Amino acid sequence: MNKKFTVALAASALLFSGVLASNVAAQNVEAKSFSKAVTKIAGNGNYDIYRSVSSSGPSSKIGSTADFKYGQIQSKRYVSTKKGNFWDIYVNGRHVGWVSQNFFARNEISVAKEVTVQSNSASSFSTRDAINYVTDSQGTAINPSKVQVSQAGVSTKSATVNYSYGKAKASVKVDVVDAPEKGASNVDPKTGFxxxxxxxxxxKSSSKNWNAAHHFTSETSGNTYSSNGLTLRTRLFQPRFLSLGYGQAGDAMGQVGVIPEGITVxxxxxxxxxxxxxxxxxxxLAMYNLNAIRSKTAAQNLTTMSWSAFKSYSRNIKVSPYIKLGHGQSLGSSSSYIYVMANDNNYTNGPKSEEILRIRKSDMKIDKIWTFSIASNRYIHNATFVGDGTMxxxxxxxxxNKYEYWKLDLQGNGAWKATQVGATKGRFITxxxxxxxxxxxxxxxxxxxxxxxxxxxxxxxxxxYHFNTRRELEGLSVSGSTLYVQLAQRAELLSGQAK
Structure with a gap:
């Protein structure tokens, strides 16, 4: 609904860590408000952020979008001025200020640049899975389900797939390649545990303050767990949300959290x-630069830390668009890319192909997708990546009654060839x-x-190793000689020397 904002609103605004909360000031100006926040998508340019706005335009610069363009951006209102539309934005859940609508990617559909599908008459690649985001004329994110797609799936024949929403258009060539010869399960299993x-x-438990009794407040000290020569210590407690919290997002794309599933370091x-x-x-996907984020606990407090600290943290935290990730437990990374095996954890064994997504660390967008299948009736639920081209x-x-270990190598034609490298008897945990x-x-x-x-x-x-945490384990990763472990409630990254 439209509201008149006057000097009285400006006078009643709250202080946010030394920065006055953004106002519609002085001159009456029509503002469009939303009961819940919409998701905004940053464009390529950098724009000033302002404390106030009136019918004449913005005033009182407080920062630049260069610090925030890779965060989760949301807004509950905008105003039309003589200098264009300005939106009052939140970044990673924190109120920031007013920015020109020109900052956002408008009338745009972002899709993967390349898609390679292994021919499979029994399984079709869903072409909507290639969408990073879709925006309208104001740079507001649109659910990918509303996009018109020229072809819903690709299985055995290459095709150029066209996407459209309003004035926004995009296309991608989906190349179909012959699947390599299926791998054979012919490795004798070793004796297990x-x-x-x-x-x-x-x-069954949580970190000290992640509960109603403590109002889900931030943790102030780390944990240490030891077993059989391996000691894990807290490396990073993560924010409860990297967005506005429960019930505040007006679309499926808005809320970031609160359930973690997988990790890679x-x-x-x-x-x-x-x-x-x-x-x-x-x-x-959320990416934290641990080389810059040294504190174990400070990242929990994005909405209350000082303005200068928030800008610094925002430069070292990136959030992907709302994308198809499957179960999201099978991640890996190289120096430039994040890899996701986007499997369906409710699917058991059968002919269905699986997807691998390659996501650029630079902008957190999918740039390449492959499909693969390792062997007949072997649908993979857990995987990891070692650099580029090896899974x-x-x-x-x-x-x-055994576990099988498979190595997949990316071939020159875009197919992933699978070879079994090992096996272990038993179930470990029944x-x-x-x-x-x-x-x-x-x-x-x-x-x-x-x-x-x-x-x-x-x-x-x-x-x-047996650790009595009583909290769900949500992913493992190895980088160099360090083993990283993620626990749920609150999301806590631990690390220790892999022995």
Missing amino acids: KDTTTWTGSS NNGQFVTSLYTSSSSQYGH YALFRNGGY NSPVQGFAYGNGSFYIGFNDYIFKVSENGTAQKS
Whole structure:
């Protein structure tokens, strides 16, 4: 609805860490307000951010969008002035100020630049999965389901797929390649660990303050967990949300968090997948530059830290658009890219192909997609990536009571060729699915709630670790000699020397 904003509103505005909350000041000006926030998509240019705006335009510059263009941007209102429309924005959940509508990507559809599909008559690649974002004439994000697509799926024949929404248009060539010869499961399994059980269901505990009794306030000190020579210490407590919180987003694209599913760390760049629901196939990736974010606890306080600190943190946190991530547990990364195996965790074994997404770290957008299948009736639920063009996958073979380890290499024609490299007898944990899978220095790490198992590449059992956290394990990663472990409630990244 339209409202008149006057000097009285300006006088009643709150202070945000030394920066006056943005106002519609002095002269009466019509403002368009929303009951819940819409999601905005940043464009390529840099624009000034202002404290106030009137019918004549903005005033009192407080910063630049250069600090915030890779954050999650939302808004609940905008005004029309003699100098164009200005939006009152929130970034990563914090109120920031007024910015020109020209800052946003308008009438734009962003899609992956390349898609390579392995021919599979029994499985079709959903072409909507290639969408990064869609915007209207004001730079507001539109749900990908509203986009018109010339072809819903591609399975055995290459096609150019066209996308349109209003004035926005895009296209991508989907190349179909012959699938490589299916890998054979012919590796004898090594003797495994003695099977045991753990607790099941959602987390039975939480970090100290992640509960109603403590009002979900920030943690002020880290944790240490030790088992069998491996000591894990808190590296980063993450914000509860990287957006406005529960019930404040007016679209599916808005809320970032609060459910983590997977992680990857490479040379100090930490990436985690975040969802609003554990059943969703769409979510966001958040990337933290640990080389710049040294504090274990400060990132929880984005909405209350000083303005200068918030700008610094915002430059070192990036949020992807709302994209297809599948279960989001199988991540990996190289120096320039994030990789996601976007599988359906509710699908068991069958002919369905799986997707690999390559996402640029520079702007957090999908630039390449492949589909693959490793072998007949072997649908992968856990995988990790080692640099560019190499993926390791874990398959639970229930019929033969073993785990199989597969290596997939990217071929010149865009197909991924699978070779089994090892196997281990047993189930390890009999009453819980795998919660994390990583590879480093010739060993696999397989995580369950409160348990981590280390095996060699050929499947030989090496060590097991038992940590009494009573919190869900939400991903593993190895970078150099360091093992990283993510726990839920609150999302907490721990690290220790991989021994």
